[in-house]
Amino acid sequence: MCNDNKRAKLESYILENGEISPGIFKMVVASNRMESIAKAGQFVNLYCREGSRLLPRPISICEIDKENNTLTFVYGVVGKGTEEFSKIKAGEYIELLGPLGNGYNIDEEIDEHIIVGGGLGVPPLLELIKHLKGRKKVYLGFRSDSYLIEDFEKHGVQVLIATDDGSEGIKGTVLDLLKKDKARGKMVYACGPKPMLKAVADWAKDEKILAQLSLEERMGCGIGTCVGCVVRIKDGDTWDYKKVCVDGPVFFSEEVVWDV
Amino acid sequence: MYKDLNLEIDIGGVKLKNPVMTASGTFGAGKEYSEFIDLNQLGAVVVKGIATNPWIGNPPPRIAETYGGMLNAIGLQNLGVEHFINEDIPYLRKYDTKIVVNVIGKTMKEYCEVVERLSDQDVDLIELNISCPNIKEGGVNFGTNCNSVEDVTREVKKYAKQPVIVKLSPNVTDIVEIAKAAESGGADALSLINTITGMVIDINKRKPILANITGGLSGPAIKPIGVRMVYEVHKKVKLPIVGMGGIMNGDDAIEYILAGATGVAVGTANFVNPRATIDVLEGIVNYCNKYGIKDLSEIRGIV
Structure with a gap:
């Protein structure tokens, strides 16, 4: 569907998907050049096929392989969406959007x-x-x-x-x-x-x-528009809600205003 | 693709090149989505709600997925009208699309202040948001009572230089009465529906998922309600209607148009697919081509 040099969700071929520890799965995908720009600490939106599950699942990137053009995700089955992912077989496809967010700052x-x-x-x-x-x-x-x-x-x-x-x-x-x-x-x-x-x-x-x-919050779109995934981040003497998806997910600890 | 097909619509005297708009709060002010779609293709961008001053919004969690839908309780976090004027209008004006400003307030005075501030600005339409269910003052409190709907509409119209669309809440007993009240107050058009108040409980933690406890339900789960309300209002009120609620594709949009909608707005679908607005537009075109429709007025409200 993408014919105008814009970003889009991409159907990605699954090379491997299996359980590596109880409830923990590893998925390797042919990542359609996403790997060429991905950085450690970024995440990718994984979309469910089941139409009743609308929202993307933001999954952190576990490994970036620029030689073999793959991305690896290691994810836990924590709900219906990730349960669906866990049942997808190698050789099938999954819709992805990414990489998203900012990675770790490497000095x-x-x-x-x-x-x-x-x-x-x-x-x-x-x-x-x-x-x-x-x-x-x-x-x-x-x-x-x-x-x-x-x-x-x-x-x-x-x-x-x-x-x-x-x-x-x-x-x-x-x-x-x-x-x-x-x-x-x-x-x-x-x-x-x-x-x-x-x-x-x-x-x-x-x-x-x-x-x-790297912070987490319940996320909607993953691209900064729904303003769902906010966390309190210092802003001068006060704080402001910043978005985990585009302002994070990685923040310096001195910026974070804790609510726990 | 659009040869021999007239998709143009008129909302309060403003001509939109096609009926596809964005639902407020799901599209920011367009910038993020410009990476995914050509904003020039949209009939209008309806921006996220704008208040007089910045609003902080509600504490997280603000989002919860439900079966075929989602709840949100963002609480209208926004950077205020001055930021909007300085940053967002110049940005959106680079594109050949209409700008619709969703206006929010806690009091009648605040609604009027935003509208007055925008009166000499380069925006095309005002969408008066009296239907947000996630704030303690203002919002839906204005939108669920005929008298206050009429009053706030009439008051805002005194300050508005652009046509005013009043966005209605489905959290009412009789949507037609509310629509008539907006019409009496001088509304130029209506948007319906906003989200439906809902709640989700985490049974393991035994507490609501949303920090706000309740939120607004949107997505395909609410589409039949939106279509029904557009249908009812279209039968009794002459104003153009922007139909919304669960539009995911062209077929959904056609359903709203058959029910009487002039424009259609795509909301939650943007979160599911950042190119959803374009898919909706293409779906409308395909439907028209399939049935030899030359102008959407041929099918608008015929059900």
Whole structure:
């Protein structure tokens, strides 16, 4: 339908789609050149086929492969839409729009990085670590089953794990992990549930380390028009609602005004 | 594509090249969608609601999907009329499309102030939003009572230099009475319908999904209600109607036109497909070609 050099949703061929951990799926798509402009921390809108589910599902990009022209998404089945995605087979197509949002800010001068992920916030950090120069250490928190650990380790980074039930790594939160390991660095990159991000932000502030957080909010369009996915962001002495989809999803922690 | 087909419509004396408009609040002021579509192809861009001063809007979550629809409780977050005049009018004027400004307010005075401020501005039509269900003062409180509909319309008309479309709420017992009240107040046209107040509860958390508790339901789920209301109003009121509510494609738009709509506005569909407005336009053209229709007046309100 796109015949006027405008952006559009694209039917993308699915190369792979399967469960990698209970309730966690990995989808690899031939990404129609989306990969050529995609950056770590951005997301893509995935659209349901079932017509009763109107809104796109914003899914973070887990890996960008410019050689093979693919994007990888690792997503959790959290509702009917993601359940639908989980049942799509390799060889079928899915409608995508992206990449959307702003990725992580990567400063070449910074040479010591702390990467913190929790649960469904882990996937976008995998692409991120490929672009960070210098010393980097990854701290991941899961409820029980971990995933993607080997994929991180493949890139030569040390990964420390915390689980709620102690089945892997330490029993506790990723915050416990950061404290126990006396994590140090010049920049924190975090993605995960809001309470975790708040705790990471507080910790980073105490440690006087800058932090970039990837925030989440219920999203409508994903392109900045519905003004649904807002978060409170500092604006001088006050704050304003900024959109996760186009102003984020990554914000510096000192900008964020918490409501948790 | 449009050879021998006249799609032009007239809303209060303003000529639109075709009936496809955008529903306020789903299209910003057009900028984001210009990456996806050629705005020149639209009959009009109806911008997101504009108040005298910036409004912060409601706390999140503001969005919840429902079966065949969605609830929103944005709360009319906007940057105010001065920002609109300085930034959005110059931007939209680069395109060959009409500008319709959705005007919001908490009081009668605020509605009039925005309309007065716009009176010498280069915009084509005013859409008076007395039907937003997500704000505590103003909005739908004006739109659900015949007297206040008539009063606010009459008052705003004193300040307006552009024709005024009054956007009606479906959250009423009798839409025809409300439409007549707007007509008595001097409305030049009507938009219907705004969203229907609804609610979704997260059964795991045992609380409403929306921070505002309730929100406005839109999307295909409400289309039969919109079509019915356009049909009823068209039978009793002479004013041109902009029909909206769940228009996803050309067939949906034709349904509204058959029910009596002069223009059609595409809303929630923009979130589902950023090119939805163009798809609707192409669908209308295809329908006309299929049935040898030369002008939409041949089928408008014939049901």
